[in-house]
Amino acid sequence: MLPDFANPADWLPWAFASLMGLSILVYVVLDGFDLGxxxxxxxxxxxxxxxxxxxxxxxWDANETWLVLAVGLLLVAFPQAHGMILTALYLPVFVMLVGLILRGVAFEFRAKARDHHKRLWNRLFFTGSLMTALAQGFMLGLYIMGLEQTAATYAFATLTAVFLAVGYSFIGSAWLIHKTEGALQWKAVRWGRESLWGVILGIGAVSLATPLVSPRIFDKWLTVPEVFYLAPLPILSGLLILWLWKMLREMPFPEDRRSWLPFAAATALFTLAYLGMAYSFYPYVVPEQLTIHEAAAAPESLMIILVGACIVVPVILGYSVLAYTIFRGKATELRYD
Amino acid sequence: MDMETLDTLLLSRIQFAANISFHILFPTITIALGWVLFFFRLRFAQTGDEKWMAAYRFWVKVFALSFAMGVVSGITMSFQFGTNWPGFMETVGNIAGPLLAYEVLTAFFLEAVFIGIMLFGFSRVPGWLHMLATFLVAFGTTMSAFWIIVLNSWMHTPQGFEMIDGQAFATDWWAIIFNPSMPYRFAHMMLASFLTVGFLVAGVSAFRWLLGDRSREVRAMLKTGVSIGALLIPLQIFMGDLHGLNTKEYQPAKVAAMEGLWETQAGAPLVLFGIPDEEARTNHMALEIPGLASFILTHEWDGELTGLNDFVTEAGEVLHPPVAPVFWSFRVMVGTGVAMLLLSWAAVFFMWRRRQLHEGRITGHWFAVEGLPKPLLWALVPMAFSGWVATLAGWYTTEIGRQPWLVQGVMTTEMAVADVPAPMVMGTLVTYLAIYAALLFAYVGVIAYLARKAARGEDGRAIGMPHPGKAQVAALSPAE
Incomplete structure (x- = not known):
């Protein structure tokens, strides 16, 4: 599974697939909570x-930038795959973009518009967030189905759309549990409890569907000895879910201790599910059609980007941590002064 | 080429033009407004005079709004490549890719992370860090403009690559980044951004003044805006001339379309007005100044200019851009520039004259806002968005002027378009247009509303305060 590190044409696509995968994961967790x-x-x-x-x-601005990085890496590292995936997903991508536009601007407008317009912007903020989450879930479903467009794949994509939206609500609740207090925190705990089922069903549906759709993926998971090496993945996920379920029944803890735990656990859960998917699809970037090696751009160009990325990504992580540190603690109403 | 792909091509082009036209409006504001905010922030730190912080607080809201509009429409742009123009990245991805990647890595994240601290961090972080955040956001927007202009310029004047099996491979990154038109285009765009913001600040401040706002920050803002306009417009005209000379060297067909020049000739006239007719290959109702086009472009009265007819092959294939849109948008840009010049210099003159009359009473000031006559103030208000008009017209000139090429001499626009059904593109296009129209309406409406609110003094600002010199910062009132 590991590439040949002496041969750039072999390891560069792998490195970029990893980098792109990392950006998508960071995006799903970070924009996941603010969409939620x-x-x-x-x-x-x-x-x-x-x-x-x-x-x-x-x-939120910085969170959405991870999406731009992810699609940017797809664009620059795997140009052919970028074209295939995005033209196949033309309409859901469009719905997502409209959703992102609406929620992004509503965010700013609601704070500045006159009072009787505020309700309109609030509604658009919700609609935009929901549209984005549903569209992303729909794209996930179609991708898992190998980008085939039939009634059955649409049905499955509709399911993943709903589950992802509920999943985002879940990680959003976990974020709110950490960032709020009082009545709102109690509500967030309740929302978290009520949306956990979406996460369970979502992960379950994807885990069942992927091996059934592709015999290759079936073999990757369910042959000896792989099945033993991979067993920790579902077992850990199950334990995390049980722990979350128990925690959410008892929260908030006295003196608001460990309010960050649900968000951390949710992040771990999302990461495990994501790793499982990455393992299933590797080495394909377009499922069953195009591998990362076939789709990769010229090694010279990839090298130029990689050098920049190796220098800049740690810096980005550094100042992102700075921003989260500065705005740590319970959220208050935002003020420009 | 059958009818179907033609429709998809045309609709995809209109959709891309709509998206990028909408997008460019906001970076054009944020690039320079970031620096203007940094200037306000710096003046506040230097003088402790609250009027600068009041100006900062007012414009930071416009900045936040513009930034959000820029981010969301920018995300749309990044997906358009894949959904509508896959051929572009498949052909020149090895060059466009790294440039776009560097934009995201070095600029986009910088802006997006530090804008949080810039907007909401004033009371949470030390002053120097807030100032640094403001600086980094301004720097980030400029870096972002730099990388995008590099890529765009490369599409106009490509070099530093070789074609292997129909795919471009980079051979010299230095040559790619510092391609011949890049320095001119970057300078032209940066100046365009500062002029846009200068007139926006001046126009909105004039609006507040006309509403009866006589606060000290409105004076400071009006002077800042008018000064930016008056100082930079001559520089921009000079820069535009250099850019034109560069274009003449590398894209003569574009210059011929801008000038409406059909036949190659010495001592070519400057067509002030005319209706270009591509069928008859002539201008109707042309109003010309003999020899002036040659003089401007070659700096000699009888210099030779290449005409459009030289870009039609013997088989009748047209290799020059559509003439009328280029011809007209060029005139709109130049006309707006001239209006900017006249208005900003008139404003400076009136403010300066009044200061002379009042010498002794308002010492230490070069200008007095009281000097501005009412008609001039009213003229400044619609000019608030004149920068948008000029910028869009300028981009239409250069981008339509590159057609039929997408990358000059390397690939045509037609080669890049996706095979998406035309009705689908039509559907998304109409929706985008509707959303963009509504958002533009809301954007201008909110700026007008913020200006009215500030003019009523409901904005927590330094109203009627005496000259404080090094005043202590009072408890700042909430912005929203």
Whole structure:
């Protein structure tokens, strides 16, 4: 599974697939929580809504930049795959973009518009967040189905769309548990409990569907000895879910201790599910059609980008940590002063 | 080429043009507004005068809004390559890829992370860190512009690569980045951004002044805006001339279309007005100044200029851009520039004259806003968005002027388009247009609303304060 590190044409595509995979994972966790907060938005009181906005305000721009990096890496490292995937997903991508536009601008407009327009922008913030999550889930479903467009694959994609939206609500609740207090925190705990099923069903559906759709993936998981090496993945996921379920029944803990735990556990769970998927699809970038080696751009160009990425990505991580540190603690209403 | 792909090509082009036209409006504002905000922030740190912080707080809201519009429409742009123009990356991806990647890595993240601290960090971080965040956001937007202009310029004047099996491979990155048109285009765009912001700041401040706002920050802002405009517009005209000379060397067909010049000739006239007719290959109702086009472009009255007819092959294949759109958008750009020149210099003159009359009373000031006559103030208000008009017209000139090429001499636009059904592109195009129209309406509306609110003094600003010199920062009131 590991590439030949003496041969750039072999390890560069692998390195870029890893880098792209990392950006997608970071995106799903980070924008996942702020999209989730957007989906939960209508369930809260107006004053609580301002605090919910406050909990994601300083971060959302940077969170969405990971999506740009991910699609950018797909574009630059695997140009052929980029064209195939995005033209096949033309409409869901369009819906996602409209959703991202609406929620992004609603975020700013609601804080600046006159009061009677605020309700409209609030509604658009919710609609945009939901559209984005559903579209991404739909794309995930179609991708798993090998980008085939039939009634059956659409049905499956619709299911993953709903599960991903509920999954984002879940990680959004976990974020709110950490960033809020009082009545809103109690609500967030309840939302977390109520959306955990979506995560379970979502991970379950994808885990069942992938080996059934592709015999290759079936063999990758369910042959000896692989099945033993891979066993920790589902077992750990199961344990995490049980732990989350137990935690959410008891939270918030006295003196708000360990309020960060659900978010950390949710991140771990998303990461495990994601790793499982990455293992299934490797080495394909377009399922069953195009491998990362076939789709890769010229090694010279990839090398130029990799050098830059190796220098810059740690710096990006550094100042992202700085931003999260500065805005740590419970969220308040956002102010420009 | 059958009818179907033609429709898809045309619709995809309109959709790309709509997306990028909408997108460019906001970076054009944020690139220079970032630096203007840094200037306000720096002046506040130097003088402790609250008017600078009030100006900062007002414009940082416009910045946040513009930034969000730029981010979301920018994400749309990054997906358009794949959904509509897969051929572009498949052919020149080895060159465009690294440039785009460097934009995201070195610029996009920088802006996106530090804007959080810039907007909401004032009371959470030390002053120097807030100032640094403001600087980094401005720097990030400029870096972002740099990489995008590098790629765009390379598409106009490509070099430093070789074609192997229909794919471009980089041979010299230095040559790719510092391609012949890059320095001119980058300088032209940066100046365009500063002019856009200069007139935006001046226009909105004039609006507040006309609403009766006589606060100290509105004076500071009006002077800052008008000064940026008056100082930079001559520089921009000079830069535009250099850029034109560069274009004449590398893309003579574009220059011929800009000038509406059909026949190659010495002592070519400058066509002030005319209606280019591509069928008859002439201009109707042309109003010309003899020899002036040659003088401007060759700096000699009888210099020779290449005409459009030289770009039609003997088989009748047209290798020059569509003439009318290039011809017209060029005139709109130049016309707007002239209006900017007249207005900003008139404003400077009136403010300066008034200061002379009041010498002694308002010492230490070069200008007095009271000097501006009302009609001039009213003229500044619609000019708030004149930078948008000029920038768009300029981009249409250069981008339509590159057609039929997508990358000059390497690939045509037609080669890059995706095979997506035309009705699907039509559907997405109409939706984008509707959303963009609504958002533009809301954007301008909110800026007007913020200006009205600030003029009413509901914005927590330094109203009617005496000259504080090094005043202590009072408790700042909430922005929203």
């Amino acid at each position: 907060v957007g989906i939960l938005f209508p369930l809260a009181e107006p004053a609580e809504q301002d605090r919910m906005i406050g909990s994601i305000g300083p971060f």
